Structure formats: structure tokens, C-alpha cells
Amino acid sequence: MATTLITGGTVVSATGRGQADVLVDGETIAAVLEPGSVLLGTDLKSTVDTVIDATGKYVIPGGIDAHTHMEMPFGGTFASDTFETGTRAAAWGGTTSIVDFVVQYPDQNILDQYHAWHEKAAGNCAIDYGFHQILSDVQDSSLTAMDELIEEGVTSFKLFMAYKGVFLSDDGQILRAFQKGASNGAMMMMHAENGAIIDVLVKQALEAGNTTPYFHGTTRPWQAEEEATHRAIMLADLTGAPLYVVHVSAKQAVEQIAGARDRGLNVFGETCPQYLYLSLEDQLGATSEEWGDFEGAKWVCSTPLRSKHEGHQHHMWQSLRTNDIQMVSTDHCPFCMKGQKDMGIGDFSKIPNGIGSVENRMDLMYQGVVTGQITLERWVEITSTTPARMFGMYGKKGVIQPGADADIVVYDPNGHTSIGLGKAHHMNMDYSAWEGYEIDGHVDTVLSRGKVIVDDDQYIGAKGDGKYFKRGLSQYLV
Amino acid sequence: MATTLITGGTVVSATGRGQADVLVDGETIAAVLEPGSVLLGTDLKSTVDTVIDATGKYVIPGGIDAHTHMEMPFGGTFASDTFETGTRAAAWGGTTSIVDFVVQYPDQNILDQYHAWHEKAAGNCAIDYGFHQILSDVQDSSLTAMDELIEEGVTSFKLFMAYKGVFLSDDGQILRAFQKGASNGAMMMMHAENGAIIDVLVKQALEAGNTTPYFHGTTRPWQAEEEATHRAIMLADLTGAPLYVVHVSAKQAVEQIAGARDRGLNVFGETCPQYLYLSLEDQLGATSEEWGDFEGAKWVCSTPLRSKHEGHQHHMWQSLRTNDIQMVSTDHCPFCMKGQKDMGIGDFSKIPNGIGSVENRMDLMYQGVVTGQITLERWVEITSTTPARMFGMYGKKGVIQPGADADIVVYDPNGHTSIGLGKAHHMNMDYSAWEGYEIDGHVDTVLSRGKVIVDDDQYIGAKGDGKYFKRGLSQYLV
Amino acid sequence: MATTLITGGTVVSATGRGQADVLVDGETIAAVLEPGSVLLGTDLKSTVDTVIDATGKYVIPGGIDAHTHMEMPFGGTFASDTFETGTRAAAWGGTTSIVDFVVQYPDQNILDQYHAWHEKAAGNCAIDYGFHQILSDVQDSSLTAMDELIEEGVTSFKLFMAYKGVFLSDDGQILRAFQKGASNGAMMMMHAENGAIIDVLVKQALEAGNTTPYFHGTTRPWQAEEEATHRAIMLADLTGAPLYVVHVSAKQAVEQIAGARDRGLNVFGETCPQYLYLSLEDQLGATSEEWGDFEGAKWVCSTPLRSKHEGHQHHMWQSLRTNDIQMVSTDHCPFCMKGQKDMGIGDFSKIPNGIGSVENRMDLMYQGVVTGQITLERWVEITSTTPARMFGMYGKKGVIQPGADADIVVYDPNGHTSIGLGKAHHMNMDYSAWEGYEIDGHVDTVLSRGKVIVDDDQYIGAKGDGKYFKRGLSQYLV
Amino acid sequence: MATTLITGGTVVSATGRGQADVLVDGETIAAVLEPGSVLLGTDLKSTVDTVIDATGKYVIPGGIDAHTHMEMPFGGTFASDTFETGTRAAAWGGTTSIVDFVVQYPDQNILDQYHAWHEKAAGNCAIDYGFHQILSDVQDSSLTAMDELIEEGVTSFKLFMAYKGVFLSDDGQILRAFQKGASNGAMMMMHAENGAIIDVLVKQALEAGNTTPYFHGTTRPWQAEEEATHRAIMLADLTGAPLYVVHVSAKQAVEQIAGARDRGLNVFGETCPQYLYLSLEDQLGATSEEWGDFEGAKWVCSTPLRSKHEGHQHHMWQSLRTNDIQMVSTDHCPFCMKGQKDMGIGDFSKIPNGIGSVENRMDLMYQGVVTGQITLERWVEITSTTPARMFGMYGKKGVIQPGADADIVVYDPNGHTSIGLGKAHHMNMDYSAWEGYEIDGHVDTVLSRGKVIVDDDQYIGAKGDGKYFKRGLSQYLV
Numbered sequence A, B, C, D: 001m002a003t004t005l006i007t008g009g010t011v012v013s014a015t016g017r018g019q020a021d022v023l024v025d026g027e028t029i030a031a032v033l034e035p036g037s038v039l040l041g042t043d044l045k046s047t048v049d050t051v052i053d054a055t056g057k058y059v060i061p062g063g064i065d066a067h068t069h070m071e072m073p074f075g076g077t078f079a080s081d082t083f084e085t086g087t088r089a090a091a092w093g094g095t096t097s098i099v100d101f102v103v104q105y106p107d108q109n110i111l112d113q114y115h116a117w118h119e120k121a122a123g124n125c126a127i128d129y130g131f132h133q134i135l136s137d138v139q140d141s142s143l144t145a146m147d148e149l150i151e152e153g154v155t156s157f158k159l160f161m162a163y164k165g166v167f168l169s170d171d172g173q174i175l176r177a178f179q180k181g182a183s184n185g186a187m188m189m190m191h192a193e194n195g196a197i198i199d200v201l202v203k204q205a206l207e208a209g210n211t212t213p214y215f216h217g218t219t220r221p222w223q224a225e226e227e228a229t230h231r232a233i234m235l236a237d238l239t240g241a242p243l244y245v246v247h248v249s250a251k252q253a254v255e256q257i258a259g260a261r262d263r264g265l266n267v268f269g270e271t272c273p274q275y276l277y278l279s280l281e282d283q284l285g286a287t288s289e290e291w292g293d294f295e296g297a298k299w300v301c302s303t304p305l306r307s308k309h310e311g312h313q314h315h316m317w318q319s320l321r322t323n324d325i326q327m328v329s330t331d332h333c334p335f336c337m338k339g340q341k342d343m344g345i346g347d348f349s350k351i352p353n354g355i356g357s358v359e360n361r362m363d364l365m366y367q368g369v370v371t372g373q374i375t376l377e378r379w380v381e382i383t384s385t386t387p388a389r390m391f392g393m394y395g396k397k398g399v400i401q402p403g404a405d406a407d408i409v410v411y412d413p414n415g416h417t418s419i420g421l422g423k424a425h426h427m428n429m430d431y432s433a434w435e436g437y438e439i440d441g442h443v444d445t446v447l448s449r450g451k452v453i454v455d456d457d458q459y460i461g462a463k464g465d466g467k468y469f470k471r472g473l474s475q476y477l478v
């Protein structure tokens, strides 16, 4: 098989950095070596098929985005990225694995859905992919399916405390799923918002004529998130199940998670770039010439962007530093403004929920390194190493070590990336949620299982490069 | 230079484990490779000078004990381990680096002391060593010395809130040292006990005829530790200095540290094996035929062993799991019962304070893996990787990666170690604080910078193998 | 009208005590005077119709039990005390007012129920009574009824987070009721247990053959109470409604309430004597010759008695002292063992929930004064003054001052009361939940609006003495 | 003796309000009666010597200012109010009792000082007065003096964590005093600021040329107060002594006190009007034509005014509402700008510390009722009832009930008070700290032990009206 030597770079891990060469043999990493690459008399550089010069650059494990929704059906439409377009965009941005959510709605058969998702993804992906399973309206059959899916490499299950009639499970259903998770080791993921509260507030807002995207934010107050987060934690406490709270946006929810950790529980939290950078006022409340006060629809997602006057964003960065929030995913769920988001003109509750960021996550988080919010090591940890450990992929993914899949990114701290339409934007969206963001770094080269798929601002991979990744149980539990 | 290949083992890091071979070239690690060791046509196994078969065993970065007091002068006597005996014992136990404390008493010149410590250590050590500097009674000259010592690789400074007239600095002195630390990046270490309170309680106990070792514990109540810990944290908050609290034993002190972390501060805590396993009642209150109720003197150290009825030990293990306590050192400061500890018969306040564990730390903490208190990865993290990062040694120490010093331990999970006199006990002490402890694992082979110094239950190194390690600033700050 | 002078006693209020005579003129207190009773030349003692000598005794405002369920319909049976028997028993025990709960089940008309309760009570009560209104399954009509009922003097409304299909309102319904409370000033009362969780645990316990009363306790774990308490607090935070959590039994729930108070919210908690004195192990787990392991049915109530090993009882006393719990009611809801509780033999979930204590509350709490758990003033505060303030009765009730209703108890600290069948037990129950409790004090004389209804261990009142009390809004809000 | 009837008013207590007449006979309250004053045939109004018409007004127990420093020696000068001028000003403002601090400096005999203070006060006061004792540099003799002073009615002792060489006791000294307090029931008062920290910061500020009053605030950061408060609480926890923290200004210190209460400790906090209304920026940073940037000297006191951007003032009002702060005193310690405060021009550390508010406290706090910060009842509680209970005066002071001293204020909610020089300002100060404050209420009439001393904007009392009040132990402990 083909061999590649990445030379001269600084290999960065979750715990530190060092000068080292990385030897790739076929799909995996064969060795990590002292730079210079003359090993016991063998001049590797002249022996290998390909040499990639990473001098002055960071060599990092490929990004893992553990929360995406490719072509997800929602409210009569579909998320605008297919597995093909979405994973290709991910590759552009230095992400070499995603974990996508298999959707089950009530009355749908879980395993049927699981197989349907395989069909959608197989042969279409640019990078490797795994699946989480969504469980709606948990029944006995759901509990049985959990065991079966773990065998299939689906070891994490997402429940919802919101979206009545669509995704919602009541607390008794959640309890039973958590009991199952406690016994079979599955990670229980939670969309933690109190839907019953939100439904009333939304109805009241619309009745009061408050119909613009701004009110999407005000009708999902932090109390609804904090409450549901606390409730999920109590269920984790009661059952012993590990809990992973998705898309945490409220600082008060973080405090609940941090408090649970202080008590020794296996409770974890994920945030997303939007909760670190964007706000209720600046985005949901934005206006534009094109869209007027509907401009904010671009950033309608749930949990919502939060008020900058309450300090959530500042606190979220801090929580990333102190590991009270363990990782950053995107909750990538893009919709176009025209033909999708615009269904909600005059009624924010009809706006498809979601933001597309799968391409931008590595860059956006790197900018946090540049501005001093996080260290270089922490960048690798929250975007790759912890996602791998959290979801049972570590060893093959999330680390540069012998035997690991050669999912590697060469990142140039002296490069530059401009995000926006016509610039770094390869997602299937007619707008960018990150228009105008400038990044002081650049994804130079991306290897997926040993194959260079992005290089020199060219995508040189092909659909079907990416394979299904059969995950194990979480490797992050205390 | 000589080459060694460690084959067939499971390399364990702070974030995971994997099958890999480790190639050592001279003093450093040259490569980490896929097992099998045929690299681009080169059969390493037949090429290297030495092959170490680690099949079925763990290959870990050598232990780092960041808190030792070799031949420390205290109360007219000296800690019974010299740099020679102490570091040799450390090697026996799989520890390949120590960071020892240079002692300065008031009126002593700090740099003179620093040089004196170099003289004691140079040419005598079995393993590499670094120094922290103790600052007593902080003066302007102390602040100047801090800058000079950082240049020398002494980047951490210990202050005391107890031991009036010996080590104590008042809060204004501490403030000034912390201000300096905030500006030059030094790690501020704190012995956090309120000495003024303790001095009164000790006096009252002795006056009341409460003279046995048990009262060493009761006169240093958790409130004295919690209070000082909180005070140190406020000084860190006020100045911005990083703070490292040594030998944390009270759960309430842990809560203060955890709270400070939740607020985003660079505040860290270390504990020691004695605070995880031993107690006021079982050890300080022990009696024996030989020593009667003075038996407890064997475990007189400060902070003291705490009551098992208050749950400190249980909580400390939990804090290790959740990273509210970041690492485990020994506070190795051994004294013999005869001729040293026995000075305190009839007056516990005259018992030299200290326990010797430098040899036992790796084993004792591994037993926590066996009993499910911590994971295998966490074991490596708290005993090696975090100490290296915390104290500016990472890259050369604390990790198995190319370019790192070849400080490597082959640890056998199927081996067994019995601790106690005549068994695993090579420290210069006439008793073992851990007599009778049985460990379900064994240190098989120890390499220090590429040289095998312990193998097959033989010490095959020599004094002087160990060199001074010039440390950088902490690599663990958020 | 008739005049009475209570002389020589120590009048105790929520803030202090002092020697004073109390002059009653008809139904109200006319004056509180310096002892001796010669006022500007008038020798009151010889002028009044009746003199009550309270020398050496406490003169306190009559007890107010703000949580009773007389003849409440539940599961096909009725609480065994009628308004007649229950209020008479209350009078025996020094309680001169109750606030009872009007029950509404789904589909019942709230105002019809309110009037039905008036019919039950009118002409039957020994002491004054007010009403709270239970709101099940909140609808628009419920919100309208709240406004109407406030006009009628029903200013507090109880919602349930448990008892699906019977009392439960979902979080959206609760939100709307709280919004109404925030606008009209009503006190929102909450039965805070997560019913969805409990229903699953009960089902699982029964399926596992765990059918005895003990499992009533284990299937309602503290997490279910803490969770619901926190959720109710978040709804109070979100809406601004005042919140009163009934029958708090778990220390973790207290912590939630205390935390909410620390944040400045109008959040209050009530406990009951059973949560201070009794436990899962000693009562729910009790056995007897007569009832075997069904003995525990005597103490089946919800929230349940909690484990003594977890320290709830100890913490609850502390919370009473620090005003983190503001008052003590009984949740009086008696059922006989024969013919009622025994419906649950073989299935604890069929045991009617409730304990009868309306007669014993004042004595049981006074015993807390004797044992040093609370002060004498705090006794008056938690049993009378705060209930009056909390529920808009203060001025007429809860205090000894001119213009107040002459609801007065003369309590003898040198007397003695033995509780149990054939002793101090006038409730319509075939057992006493407090059998064998001995109280170092005694209710000597009870006046209800100026009329002596209990004296010298004789009940000398009549049914119909008690009138409906039209309450105002809470006088306890911050 | 003379009799007075106060008719038609609303008597307000800590728990409620009601229409009542108050009959005064000589120095004490003889009765509280239903309005109308015809009692058993006696028309009181025509019988008494004097009738005071309080129709439409509040009748409240006279204010108690538990923290004053009349003619206190400090830094070579004396607080500008003598017992005569200060207590007269207090009377003007509706305060009828003060508790002043006997000062002891190191090497002074405590009992000598106590007697000296009696000499200063005797025959000079307009209102009753008690004493706290300051203990500097605690010695064995101090502990003995505590017992003796309790016999004299001095039941509270103030210690300092600041002012080295002047007032400071170290933690061991404080421990011993607290142990004594735990055994004899004395209330331990604490000036909780870390003086060692402050001394360094002050020195550094002056060296940096930061000499204006503004830097008085910045050199006493909240961390110094929070730290000392926590330390004092730990000493209270360790010893069991009741603790009363004086002049709390930082919200973080409040949190420590609230947390201690949540754990059941007898820990209390007092704040002062300046910490509710004034700030670092608006007052300490003020400039004026007359004084330039020295204007801020008018508000130099310790603890200092805090930054309004940190929300301390807002949080302090909240804490008053929730009883996390129990009472409001003034820390009255006035100095004139000319000849006193001006000693600190060019060096803020030489500005005598103190603000004069003894006259304004009742009005300033009443304005909090007007603005909705506190209830009317809470106003009475924090200014009179709790001070009386806290410091062993209740029954005679702090309440309107028979047998109490007739210290009564008739307060007109329809009146108005303008504070400032030439207006409501009778303190011996050449400026008012409250210049320009307008109060929507007015002190109409003040009775001190039955004698009208202020009426109709006239002072009609005389020096020597006020007597020493021998206090008992605290009546506020849980």
C-alpha cells in the first residue's frame, strides 16, 4: 500500500505538542518518529511514496463532529446538505469524521430507520461516519433496539424533552431508557429543553403578534434549558446512566452540569460555535435589506442563541477552558433561506430549526486559540480527542498514534481563511451563518484514512471515500 | 548510541491506550510504531541492541513525583532518605523523576540554598530531578530571586500559611509573591493550613494532657485547611497568579478548589496516597505492642490524616476521577521511628512530620485501577502526564512520544507486589507506612533516559544516573 | 358581649415573649396589658366576666394548620375525619384554624367544588376554617376561576406534578397558572414530586413482587422530589409567581428552596411533623403482630417518609431553625387501617395516602422546643404566625394583639401529654400515627374567637362554632 | 406618673400592622388597645395626661442603631459627634437607642476603657445607650474581661482582622475569643477585612501616586472582605460561637454569610445605608469645586463603598429582603472635612475613616419602603426589632408591647424630609454624606421612655434623658 511521510510539523495532542514526523502506511498511521526521519539507517523520506512538508504547521488528528443532521427530514422539508455535500464540506474544513443522527419518529421502527440511514450514507460520504440513534416516544421495543444497535456500533441514544408529538419522551419513558443505558453502557444524549413551557410561550408570542425570528429566542428562555438539564441530571443520578447534554447554550445549564460533575456523576456537555460567538440581539434580532427583520431566521436553531447581556457566551468559553463543557460539535442542520427558512415568514415557529457549520467548526475554534480563549492543545481535545473518547472511537480516531486511522489535518497557523459565500463555503446553503468571519489559520491538507482528500484549496477526494465507523462504548467515563 | 525496542506492550497515555512498539535511541524515544516492528522493510527487532518483551504488559511514561523532601532539615533532624537512597527507592517503584523542595528558612539566602541543594543532589541521584523553591517570610529579595530561579528552571515556589517563625509568610507577603507569580508565570504552591489556629489548638491539647499522635490529627481540623485553601484562592483571584495547593486532605478544601475551577481560575490541587487510603482513626489512633499508643507517630504528617467517619477519603477518590484534584504526589518526607519520630513521645508536636511513600505511589495508585476507583488512563495522567504538564516538564517527561526522554516503565498487571519491611521497601526507614498492602500489579522494568535501571526485581542503575531537569513554566494553565 | 381576662401568663410571639394580660371582649382581643390588670384605676380582674389564670403558662396565638384534607375523596374512599371530627380534634390540640383543600378533579367545575366544600363545612366546624383550591388539569376556565375565588377569600391554589389522570397538570398548564398567580397575587402551592418517574418505579416494584408499604418509600426517591421542586422553582423564576412547596421531606429539596431564597425569589417550603420525626426504616418498614409487614401502611403518605441514614430528618429541623423551611402543617389526611388502608394489602399503591396529625401538631412541635431543636418563639412562628402571614390571615389570626380574633391557647410547659389511642386521640382513626409519643407540655385552655372550647381536658365547644375565614393575599412576600 | 395615649395610628411590628392605641404610663407601655380607647367603660382619652393623635401615621418602636462610634479616638483625632450631639441627632431621626463601641487599644486595660466610656456618656445622652466592647490584640486578660463585662450588660465583643498594631488580632487570638464566646454566650462581632492584604495594596497605591480618595476603595477589594468573612465563619464553625459580621458591603461576603446560615450556623450580617445607596464611582470618585478630587473623602469609610458595576448595592437590598442580611446600622463615625478629613489630602490612607448617618438611617431605610425594596414590616424589623433581639434588648426595646420601654416613633408617610446642611442635619459635621436626599416620610414625634423628646420639628428633650441599658445575651440565636 501507499506510504506517506508528513515531515517537519508540530504534532499536537490533547496534552501537548512536539516536533515529529508521521509515517502513514496505507490507511493507518504506522509510526510517529523523531523529525528527520532517518531511522536506524533507513531514510524514510526517500523511501515513502509521498512526502508532505508540514514545516511550520500543526499536524493534528482530523476533526470529529459528533452532532450532524445530514438530509434530516423536519417539518415537511429536509436539511439541505446530503451526506455527499455535507461530508465534503466537512472535509474542506478539516473534519474527517461525523456522527450523524438516525431519526426515528413515533410509530416508525427504529431498526428500519437505522437501515434507511445506512442507505442514505453508503457510497456518498467523503469522510468516515458513525450514527447516533434518536429515540422518540420510548417503548419496550425501543429498549430492545438499544441492545441490538450497540452491536451495530451505535452506542449512543438521543432523547428529547421537547417537540411534543414529534420527538418528546416523557420522564417515565426517559427513566426506562436511562435504566437500559445504565445496564448496557450506552451514552444517553439529551435535548434538554422543557418543551411544554416553550409550547405555551410560543403560542402566547404568536397570539401577541410577536412573529419575527427574535421571538424564537425569547420563547425558549434559559429557564427552560436549565430546568430540563437539571431534570436529566436527576434521572442520570437516579439510574446511574451516563448523560451527554447536547447543544448547551445557557450558562445556568452549564452550572448544573458542572455541579453534577463535582458530585462525581458521568454527566457531560457539548456546546456549538454559535453559542460561543453569536447572540439573541446580534443575530436573531438582525435586519437586512434583503430580508428585513426576517434576517434572523438564518440563526434560528434550538437551543436558541442567548442574550449577550446575560453573559452566556463569555461563560461558555470559560467552561470550555475548565472542562465543564467537554467538547464542541456543530449541530449541523442547514436550511436555505429561500424555499426553506422562508416558510416561517410571519410565524417564527415555522422556520426550520438549524444552522450549518460543519465546514467551519475547526476554523472557528482555532480562532479561539488565536484570541487566547483556549490553548492549542485544548483545541485538539475539544474538536477531536474528546469526541473520539466520548463516543467510543478513540484509538482509531482522535489521536495521532500508531495503529490509528490516518485521519490527519495539516493546519497552517500562518494561513488565513475567509468564511462566506464565494469564499470558504462548500455547504449546500444559500447563505453562510458565518459570513464575514476571518480566521487566522488555514486547513492546508486533509488525509482521510491515508488518502489526501483536500490539498492546496482543492477537494481531491471522491464520494464513497468515507466508510461507516462501528463505534464502541464511551471511553470517557469516570 | 544504544538502541532498545520495547515490543508487544500496551502503551497507555492520559487519553487512551493502544498496542505499539517503542523504539529508544540513546536517551530519547525515537519512534512509536505499530507492533510487529517491520518498518518499510527494516526489521527493527533484529536491528536494535536490546529488545524488551512487554507482551501482556503496560508501557507507561515513568512516574513523576512532584513533591519530595530528600534529606530535608526539620526540627534538628533530617528526613531519613538522602537523594541517593530516596531516588533509588523511587526507581524501584517506577518513578523516574522527582521534584524536590529547596528549603529556605528566614534569614537564609534563597540562591545559596538553591545551590546547596544542587550540591546535595548532584552525582547522587538514580533518576532525574528538578527543584521547587520554598520561600519563607517573603522579602523584596525573595521576589528578585524568583525571577533568577525561573531562569534556572525552578518555576514553582512554595509558600506556607503555617509554621510561624519557620516557614510562615503573612497574607501581605503572600500577596506580593503572588503578584510576582502573576507577572512572571511561576506556579505558586501553597501549604494551606491556618497555622495560627493550629498553634493554639496544639497548645491547648498538650496542656490538657492530650499528647499522643492521635491529637496531631484533631488539632489540625478540616476547618484550618478549608480556611487556608479558600484564603489562598482569594489571593489567586485577586492577583491572577496560578495556584497549586499541596497535599489536600479535607473534602471541604476540595470543594473550595472545585469551586474556584468552576469560576475559571487556574487553581489546582494535589493529594497523596495517605489521604486516599489512611485515616485518623485507623492510623493516627493505632496502637501496637512495640509502640503502644505512640504507634500512630508513623503516620504523623501535615495536613493530617482525616476522620473516616467524615468521608474525606471517599470524596478524594471521587475528586481524582472528576479532575477536581489533578494529581497525586507523595510529600515523601520519611523519618525513622527510632531516633527521629520517638522524639515526640509524650508530646505529639515534637514528632517529625512526614511519611515515606516515594517507592509506593505508582503501585498504590495502580491498585485504585484494580478496585475501579480510577481508569488505567487516569492512573497515567495523575502520576505522570499531569505532573509533567503542571510543572513544565512535558514533552521530555510525562509522555511516550518521539523526542521524549526514554523514561519508561513496563508494568505487569498480572504481577504482584507486597509492600513492607523485607519486601518492597527500599527507602531508608525503619518501618513502612504501607506495611501489609498488597498490590495486584508489578513494576517489571524501569528505563531512565534509555538506560534500564530496574529489571526483574534488581536495581541495576547507579548513583549519578539522574540529572538535574531544568523546567519550563507550567503547561497546564487554562 | 362577654369579657375575659387571661392573667399572669407569658405571652409569646414570633419575635419574643413577655409577661402580659390579655383582655378579650366578645370575639376579639381588646387589649394587651401590663400584668396586674389595674389600668388607670380600673381593676380589670374584677370587672370582666371571666378570669383565666395563666400563671406559669404560655399564652400563644391559636395554632393554624394550613394543610388539611377533611373528608377528602380519594381512590373510592374518604379521609376518615369529617369537618366535624377533624376540627374538634384540632381544637383539642390547640389548633384554632385550618385551611383545607377544596378538591377538583378533571372535568369537575371548580366553583361547584368550592361551593360543595362550603356545604360540607358550614355548621360543622369547631374552629374557623379557610380554603385553598386544588386545580387539576389546568384549563382556561381554571384561570378565570382563580380570579373569582380570590374575591371569595381563596387566595392560594395547589397544583400537582404527580397523580396522572387525577391531579396532574403538565408544565405548560402550570406555567399558565403561575402566570396568572404572578398577575393576581395568588400563592401557588405545589405538590412537587415527579409523577412520571414514580409511576414507572411503582410499576416495576410491583412487578418484582415488592408490594409492602416499605416500597411506597423506595419508589418515591428523593430525586423525584428534588427534581420537581427545582422545576417548580424555575417556573416561579420565569413567571414571578410566589411559590409554596407543600410537605417537603427531602433535604435536597430543601437545598433547592434555600437556593431560590438566596437568589431573592418568593419561594417557600412547608414541612410536616412526620418528616421531622419518622423514617422509612422505622415506620414504613415496621412490622407488628396485628399487621405483619403491612404495619407500615399507617405511615403511607406522599411525599414519603425518608431514610434516616440519609439525614433528612436532622436537616429538616435545621432548616426550620434557619427559616429555609418556613412553617409546619400536618397534611392531615387520615384513613383507618381497617376498611381503608387495608385495601392496599398485597399492593402498596392501593393504600390510601395520608397520616392524621391535626390534633398532635402543636404538641409535637413543642417537644422540639423541649429538646432544643427550636426556640419557643420559633414554635409560635412556624405553627401560627407564619401560616397566618403566608396565607393572608394575619392581623385576625396568628398574633395576640388588639383587634385580632381571640384565638388563644394557654399552654402549660409543666403539663404532660401522652399521645395514642385512649389517650390524646380524638381524630376519627382506628390507630394513632404517633402512638407512644410523650410530650412535656399540655394544651390547657383553648379559646376560639373568645369562646372557651377546650379547658381542663374537656371539649366544651359545639359544632358550628367555627366560621369560614375569608383570606386576603399573602402577607409574607418579599 | 404621667400617662400618654397615642391614638388612631397604625402600629407596625416586624410581623405585621394593625390599628391600635398605645397607652404609656410613665416610662413604659402599659397597654396596647383596640382603637377608640373606651375600655370597659373607661374613656382613656379623657383620662390620660396627654393624647397624641397618630391618625394616618405609623406608630413604630424607636429605632436602634447598634453600631455607633461617638467621640471615638482615631488617628490622633476624635469622631466629631460627642455622646451629646450624636444621640441628639439620633433622636431627631427617630432612633431611640444606640449601642456604641468601647474602644480598647493594645496595652489599654479593657475595664478601664469600659469605665471611661461610661464617664463620657453618663449625663450627656438624649436617648438610651448600650456598649459593645472592642477587643484589640486578645490576651488572657481579655478573656477574663469578657466574663466580667457580660455581668455589666456588655454581651458583644468586636474583633478586627485589619488595622495591624491598632486593633488587629491574629487568628489564634480570635480563636480563643471565639472559644470564650461559645462558652459564655457572647456575640462575637467581626470587622472582616484582610488587613495584611490591604496594607500592601495601600502602600503600592501610594507609591504609584494613586493618592486620592478613590483609591481608598480600590485598595480594599471585595476579595479582602470576602476572604475575612469566610475566615471568621470557619472560626465560628470550629468553635460554635455566634458571629455577627459588621458593615458588610460586598455581595460575595453576603454569599458567605448566606451559605453559613444554610448550614445552620449562628452567623449574621449587618449592612449600612451607604452600602445600599452609594458607590465607589459616584461618591469615592466624586469631584467638587470646593474639594476637587478630594471630594470623595466625605465617604471614606471601611469597608469601602463598592463599585456599582459589580452590583453589590442591588444584591444588598435583596439580601435585606431575604434575611441573609439581618439588620441595618450606621457605623456612625463622623469627621469634618475641615481639620479632620483634610489630613488625608495627598494621602488617602490618612483620611479618618467614617461616615455620619445616625440621624438619617430611619428615613433612608423608609425610602426603601417607598421604592418597594422592602416591606413596611421589614423596615421595623431591620431597624429596631432585630437589633433588639440580636443584642439582648428585646422586650424593653424593639417592640411595642406592654412592659416595654415607651420608645416610640410616630412616623408620617405623608410627610417629607429633606436631608442636608441647613435641613435635616443635626450631627456635628460640616457636610452631610446624604446631601440632597429626599425622603417621602417624616419623623413626627419621638418618645424616649415615655417622654416626648422630638415633636413638630423641635427637639424638646435634654442631655441626660438617656440612660445606660444593661443588655442580656442575644435573643436571636437559632
Ligand SMILES: [Zn+2]
Pocket (backbone or CB within 6 Å): A191, A246, A247, A302, A303
Ligand atoms: Zn437538539
Ligand SMILES: [Zn+2]
Pocket (backbone or CB within 6 Å): A067, A069, A331, A333
Ligand atoms: Zn441536533
Ligand SMILES: [Zn+2]
Pocket (backbone or CB within 6 Å): B191, B246, B247, B302, B303
Ligand atoms: Zn506542606
Ligand SMILES: [Zn+2]
Pocket (backbone or CB within 6 Å): B067, B069, B246, B331, B333
Ligand atoms: Zn511537603
Ligand SMILES: [Zn+2]
Pocket (backbone or CB within 6 Å): C191, C246, C247, C302, C303
Ligand atoms: Zn400533596
Ligand SMILES: [Zn+2]
Pocket (backbone or CB within 6 Å): C067, C069, C331, C333
Ligand atoms: Zn396534602
Ligand SMILES: [Zn+2]
Pocket (backbone or CB within 6 Å): D191, D246, D247, D302, D303
Ligand atoms: Zn469596622
Ligand SMILES: [Zn+2]
Pocket (backbone or CB within 6 Å): D067, D069, D331, D333
Ligand atoms: Zn464601626
